[in-house]
Amino acid sequence: MSSYAEIHLRYTLPPCLVLFLLSYPFSNSRHHFALLFLLSVVILCTAPWDSYVIHRGIWAYPSNNVMATLFRIPVEEFAFFVIQTYMTTSLYSIITKPTFHPSLLPPRKRRGTLGSLLLLIPLLPCIPLSCTTSHWTYTALIVLWSAPFLSGLWYVSGPHLLRLPRKDVLIPILLPAAYLWLVDGHAIRSGIWTISERTKLGWELAPGLELEEGLFFLLSNTLLVLGNIALSQTFALADVLSLQHPHQNWHTDSNPLHTLPTLLAALLLPAQDYPSTLISHLSDAAVTLREKSKSFDLAAALFGDRCRLLLLSYYAFCRATDDFVDERQGQAQGQGGGEGEGGVEVIERFLGLCYPELRFELGKEEGEGGTAPAGEGEGEGEGAAKDYMNGKVHDKAANGHENGNTHKANRPTQDRMHSEKVEAYILTLPPQLQPSFSLFYLLVPFLPPEPVLDLVKGYEFDLAAFPVAGTKGEDVGGARGGEGAGEAEEERKKNENEQWNPAIKTEQDLIQYCQRVAGSVGVACTYLFAASQPQPQPPCTPPTQELLENATNMGIALQLVNIARDIEADARMGRSYVPSSWASSPSSPSSCQADPTTPATILSHPKECIALFRPRLLTLAFKYYALSAPSLHLLPTQSKQGARAAVAAYMSMGLLMRSCPGWPVRSGWTTAVKVLVVLGVLYLPLSLGGEGMSWELGARNWELAGQLGSLAAGSLGEK
Ligand SMILES: CC(C)=CCC/C(C)=C/C=C/C(C)=C/C=C/C(C)=C/C=C/C=C(C)/C=C/C=C(C)/C=C/C1=C(C)CCCC1(C)C
Known part of the structure; x- marks a missing residue:
C-alpha cells in the first residue's frame, strides 16, 4: 500500500512541474499575488470545513499512511490544497494569456445578483440534511461549504465571466477537475483515504469514483477559477482607472501591500465613477486590432497588462488617423473639395490642443501652407471647436506656465479643466475619430x-x-x-x-x-x-x-x-x-x-x-x-518579450516572402507561422539563458523557419 505522500509525488506534482515550466516565461508579480491570495483564502475556507468533516467521520485515512496532522487534517491534505490551487491558477494564467480583460469588462458596473441568489437556493435543503447523519450528509456538507462562496463570486464576477471566451472558463475548470477525479479514484481504490458508507450516497460516477468526490473537485475547482476571474477583472479595472486617473494611484504592481486595498477600492467603486466610456473605447480598439493586425494582436498577449493597455490605445490612434486621412482625401477628390478641412489638419488641430506648447509651431506651419492656423484664426466653421482652441491660446498667453521643458515625456498633470475642454472638443470631431482620440489623450502625459x-x-x-x-x-x-x-x-x-x-x-x-x-x-x-x-x-x-x-x-x-x-x-x-x-x-x-x-x-x-x-x-x-x-x-521587462514577439511575428513574414515564391500564401497558414514564432520567442531562447546566446540561436531559427516555410509552401502546391 502506498502512502498519501506518494500520491502527490507520483500523480499531482508532475503536472504542476509541467505547468510551472509552461507558465514560467511569462509569470509576473500579478500571478504571484493571485497565487498567494487564493492560497490564503483556500486554506482559511477549507481547513475548518475539512477538519469538521473528518471529525464527523465522513472521510478518513489510515493513520500509518500520513506523516503528520494539524487540526486532524493530514499535512498531505494541506499540500493538496496548495497543489490544486497552483495547478488551476497556473493553467488559468496560461489559457487566458491572450485574453485582454480591460476590453471585456462589463460596460457598466454590474453585479450578478440573480445568479448569486439562485446559487443560494441549494442551501435550503442542505442545511437540515447536513445536521443529521444520512446518505445525503456528505453531499449536503459539500454544498453548504461551496454555495456561499460560489454565490459571492458570481455576484462579483458573473457579468464579467459571461463576456469571456468560453474556453477561458471551461478548460481551467474541467481539465484539472477531470485529472483529480482520476487521482482520487485511484487513491480510494488503493485505500489511501476512505469515504464512510453511512454518509455517502454510494453512487459511482465511474468505477471507484464517488459522486461526492466528483462533485467536490468540480466545485472546488470552479471556486478557484471564479476567484481567478474575479482577480483578473479587478486588476483590469484598476489598470483602466490608472490610465484614466494617472494621479490617483491605482497602480497595482509596485507594492504588494498596496495591491490589496487598491483592488478592494476598485471592487467597491461607486457606479457613477465606473469608467464606462473608456471601457467601450478599449473594446472597439481591441476589435480593430484583432481584425487589422494578426502579428500585433498575437504579440500583444506577451506585454505586461498595463503596457498592453497603453499600446492598444496608441494603435487605435494610428489606425484611426491613417484611415481618416485616406478617407478625407478620397472625399476631397470625389466631391471636388469635400468637407473643407483635410484629414491632416483635423489631426494637427487636435494635437495642438493635447500639446499646448505646439500651438505656435503648428500654426506657423499651417500658416505657411495657406490654411487657417489652428490658433488665432477667424471663426469660420466648427465654431465651438475654434473657441476652445482660441481659449486655450489666450490662457497660455496669460500665464505661460507650460512653456519650456515640454519636449520631454512626463509632462505635468493635465488639469481637469483642460481635459474637459479636450473631451468637449473631441465630441465636435467626426464620430469615427472620437474613441481613439479620447484614448490618445490619456497617453499624452507619457508621450512627447x-x-x-x-x-x-x-x-x-x-x-x-x-x-x-x-x-x-x-x-x-x-x-x-x-x-x-x-x-x-x-x-x-x-x-x-x-x-x-x-x-x-x-x-x-x-x-x-x-x-x-x-x-x-x-x-x-x-x-x-x-x-x-x-x-x-x-x-x-x-x-x-x-x-x-x-x-x-x-x-x-x-x-x-x-x-x-x-x-x-x-x-x-x-x-x-x-x-x-x-x-x-x-x-x-x-x-x-x-x-x-x-x-x-x-x-x-x-x-x-x-x-x-x-x-x-x-x-x-x-x-x-x-x-x-x-x-x-x-x-524593460514588462515589454521585452512582447516587443520581441511582435518583431519576430512581423519579420517571419519577411522570411516567408523571401523563401516562398508563391507568396501570398493562405492567411490561415501565415497565422499559424506567426503563432509558432511567438511561441518560439516565449519558450525557446529563454531556456538557454545568456542573452547573446539566445540571439545567435534566434538568427539560426530565422533561417530554419525560412526553409520550413518554403518547404511547406511548396507542399501546399501554391507555385
Ligand atoms: C483582492 C480583492 C479585494 C478583490 C479581488 C476579487 C475577489 C473578491 C476575489 C475573491 C476570490 C475568492 C473569494 C476566492 C475563493 C476561492 C475559494 C474559496 C477556493 C476554494 C478552493 C478549495 C480547494 C482548492 C480545496 C481543495 C481540497 C482538497 C484537495 C480536498 C481533497 C479531499 C481529499 C484529498 C480526500 C477526500 C476528501 C477531500 C475531497 C476533502
Whole structure:
C-alpha cells in the first residue's frame, strides 16, 4: 500500500512541474499575488470545513499512511490544497494569456445578483440534511461549504465571466477537475483515504469514483477559477482607472501591500465613477486590432497588462488617423473639395490642443501652407471647436506656465479643466475619430509630441506624393462596376504612368518615409514601454537615446517588410514606394519596358516587378532589423518579450516572402507561422539563458523557419 505522500509525488506534482515550466516565461508579480491570495483564502475556507468533516467521520485515512496532522487534517491534505490551487491558477494564467480583460469588462458596473441568489437556493435543503447523519450528509456538507462562496463570486464576477471566451472558463475548470477525479479514484481504490458508507450516497460516477468526490473537485475547482476571474477583472479595472486617473494611484504592481486595498477600492467603486466610456473605447480598439493586425494582436498577449493597455490605445490612434486621412482625401477628390478641412489638419488641430506648447509651431506651419492656423484664426466653421482652441491660446498667453521643458515625456498633470475642454472638443470631431482620440489623450502625459508629429508628416507625405491615391475608393468601385470600365481603366493607367512623378526617388527618401510612418511608432512605443514600468505615478524615466534610435530602425525594418508585401496592393491604389532610382537596375527584365517602379507598370507586370524589388526591399529590411534587434534586450521587462514577439511575428513574414515564391500564401497558414514564432520567442531562447546566446540561436531559427516555410509552401502546391 502506498502512502498519501506518494500520491502527490507520483500523480499531482508532475503536472504542476509541467505547468510551472509552461507558465514560467511569462509569470509576473500579478500571478504571484493571485497565487498567494487564493492560497490564503483556500486554506482559511477549507481547513475548518475539512477538519469538521473528518471529525464527523465522513472521510478518513489510515493513520500509518500520513506523516503528520494539524487540526486532524493530514499535512498531505494541506499540500493538496496548495497543489490544486497552483495547478488551476497556473493553467488559468496560461489559457487566458491572450485574453485582454480591460476590453471585456462589463460596460457598466454590474453585479450578478440573480445568479448569486439562485446559487443560494441549494442551501435550503442542505442545511437540515447536513445536521443529521444520512446518505445525503456528505453531499449536503459539500454544498453548504461551496454555495456561499460560489454565490459571492458570481455576484462579483458573473457579468464579467459571461463576456469571456468560453474556453477561458471551461478548460481551467474541467481539465484539472477531470485529472483529480482520476487521482482520487485511484487513491480510494488503493485505500489511501476512505469515504464512510453511512454518509455517502454510494453512487459511482465511474468505477471507484464517488459522486461526492466528483462533485467536490468540480466545485472546488470552479471556486478557484471564479476567484481567478474575479482577480483578473479587478486588476483590469484598476489598470483602466490608472490610465484614466494617472494621479490617483491605482497602480497595482509596485507594492504588494498596496495591491490589496487598491483592488478592494476598485471592487467597491461607486457606479457613477465606473469608467464606462473608456471601457467601450478599449473594446472597439481591441476589435480593430484583432481584425487589422494578426502579428500585433498575437504579440500583444506577451506585454505586461498595463503596457498592453497603453499600446492598444496608441494603435487605435494610428489606425484611426491613417484611415481618416485616406478617407478625407478620397472625399476631397470625389466631391471636388469635400468637407473643407483635410484629414491632416483635423489631426494637427487636435494635437495642438493635447500639446499646448505646439500651438505656435503648428500654426506657423499651417500658416505657411495657406490654411487657417489652428490658433488665432477667424471663426469660420466648427465654431465651438475654434473657441476652445482660441481659449486655450489666450490662457497660455496669460500665464505661460507650460512653456519650456515640454519636449520631454512626463509632462505635468493635465488639469481637469483642460481635459474637459479636450473631451468637449473631441465630441465636435467626426464620430469615427472620437474613441481613439479620447484614448490618445490619456497617453499624452507619457508621450512627447515629436513621434506623433512625425507620423502626421508621414501622412502628409503620402497625400502629397500620391494624389491619385484618392481614387482608392473609386478603384474598388470601378473594378466592381462591370465590364464597361475596362477601357477607361486602361486609359487611366496610361495617364497615371505619364503623370507619375515619383516622390520617392532614392533609397534615402524611402528610409525617411519609413522613419516617419513607422520609425516614429517605434519611438512612441518605447516611451509607452517606459511608462508601463511599475511605479506609482508619472513622471517616469524616459528611454535612452540608444533605445530611441534603435526603435526607429526597428520601425523602418517592419515598414519595409510591409512595403515588400504590399507592392501590388499599393500599386492598385496608385501608390508605389519603390525608389525610382531602382528602375535602372542592371537586372531589369526586358518585359518591363516602362519604368518598373510606377504603379501602372507594377500592375501590368506584377510578377516581374515583385521579383525585382521584393528581395531588395527585404534585404534592406533585414539590414535595419539586424541593426536594432540586439537592443530589444535593453527594453524593460514588462515589454521585452512582447516587443520581441511582435518583431519576430512581423519579420517571419519577411522570411516567408523571401523563401516562398508563391507568396501570398493562405492567411490561415501565415497565422499559424506567426503563432509558432511567438511561441518560439516565449519558450525557446529563454531556456538557454545568456542573452547573446539566445540571439545567435534566434538568427539560426530565422533561417530554419525560412526553409520550413518554403518547404511547406511548396507542399501546399501554391507555385
Ligand atoms: C483582492 C480583492 C479585494 C478583490 C479581488 C476579487 C475577489 C473578491 C476575489 C475573491 C476570490 C475568492 C473569494 C476566492 C475563493 C476561492 C475559494 C474559496 C477556493 C476554494 C478552493 C478549495 C480547494 C482548492 C480545496 C481543495 C481540497 C482538497 C484537495 C480536498 C481533497 C479531499 C481529499 C484529498 C480526500 C477526500 C476528501 C477531500 C475531497 C476533502
